[in-house]
Structure formats: C-alpha cells, structure tokens
Amino acid sequence: MGELEELKIILREESSPFFTDEELEFYLTKNEGDMNDTAYECLLLKAEDDSISLPGGLQLANNSQYWLRLAKKYKRNGSRCL
Template identity: 80%
Template sequence: MGEIQELKLILREESSPFFTDEELSYYLEKNQGDINKTAYECLLLKAEDDSIALPGGLQLANKSTYWLRLAKQYKPNGSRIL
C-alpha cells in the first residue's frame, strides 16, 4: 500500500472526502514523509467547524470533535533524545 492510500484510510477519505491526492502529497512532503505527522495535521484541518444552519431551523451538527479525537492518536509527543 502506498503512502497516499494509507493516509486516505487514516483520514477516512472514502466516507468523508476532503483532500485531493495532490494535497495529500503536499502535506506528506511538508512533513518529511512522516505519515503520523501528516495524518495529525490533516485531521486538524478536517476538524474546522463545518456546522450548517439552514432556513426553517434545520441544523447539521459540527463534526470537529470527531476529527480532533482521531487526531489525538497521531499527535507528536515532542519527546527528543538528547
């Protein structure tokens, strides 16, 4: 499995498309090929407020909490070897 395909699985792109392959390639290169760092950054981007309020009182809920919960799995811990 290629890195882009792996990212698509992590980011749940099939059920909630957000990124193009070119965008995923960009973020992967930006994070020096680190899948976990790339997944973390992309999940944070997906977590932007996406709630919608329509006329008549219909509202679609914000799913940012879901994406932030997934992002926690890939958050770098910042530990370094000295």
Template identity: 70%
Template sequence: MSDIEKLKLILRESDSPFFTDEQLQFYLEQNDNDINKTAYECLLAKAEDDSIALPGGLSLPNNKDYWVRLAKKYRPNGSKIL
C-alpha cells in the same frame, strides 16, 4: 499500499472526502514523508467548524470533536534529544 492510500484510510476520506491526492502529497512532503505527522495535521484541518445551518431550522452538527479525538492518535510527542 501507497502512503497516499494509507493517509486516505486514516483520514476516513471515503466517508468524509476533504483532500485531493495532490493536497495529500503536498502535506506528506511538508512533513518529511511522515505519515503520522501528516495525518495529525490533516485531521486538525478536518476539525475546522463544519456545522451547517439551513433555512427552516434544519442544521447539521459540527464534527470537530470527532476529528480532534482521531488526531490525538497521531499527535507527535514532541520529545527530542537535547
């Protein structure tokens, strides 16, 4: 399985498409091919406000909390050698 395919699984792209393969490749390269760092960054991007309000009072809720909760699994710990 390629890194792009792994990212698509982590990001739940089959259920909630957001990124193109080219975008995923870009973010992967920006994060030194680290899948966890890339997943974290992309999940936070998906957490942007996506609520929708339609005429007539119909609305779709924001999924931000879901994506942030998922991103926490891949958050870098920030520890470095001093």
C-alpha cells in the same frame, strides 16, 4: 499499499472526502514523508467547524470533536531523553 492510500484510510477519505490527491501529496512532502505528522496536520484541518444552519431551522451538527479525537492518536508527545 502506498503512502497515499494509507493516508486516505487514516483520514477516512472514502466516507468523509475532504482532500484531493494533490493536497495529500503536498502535506506528505511538507512533513517529509512522516505519516504521523501528516495525519495529525490533515485531521486538524478536517476538524474545522463544519456546522451548517439552513433556512427553516434545519441544522447539521459540527463533528470537529470527532476529527480532533482521531488527531490525538497521531500527535507527537514531545518526550525526549535528556
């Protein structure tokens, strides 16, 4: 399995498509191929407010908290040895 396919699985792109292959390649390159940093950045982008209010009172809930919970798994903790 290649990096792009692995990233798509982490980002749950099959069930919740958001990025094109070109965009994912861009973020992988931007993060120097680091899968965790790329996943974290992309999950934060997916966490943007996506709630929708339609005429007639129909509302689709915001699921940003779901993506933020997933992003926490890939966030660097910043701990280092001094």
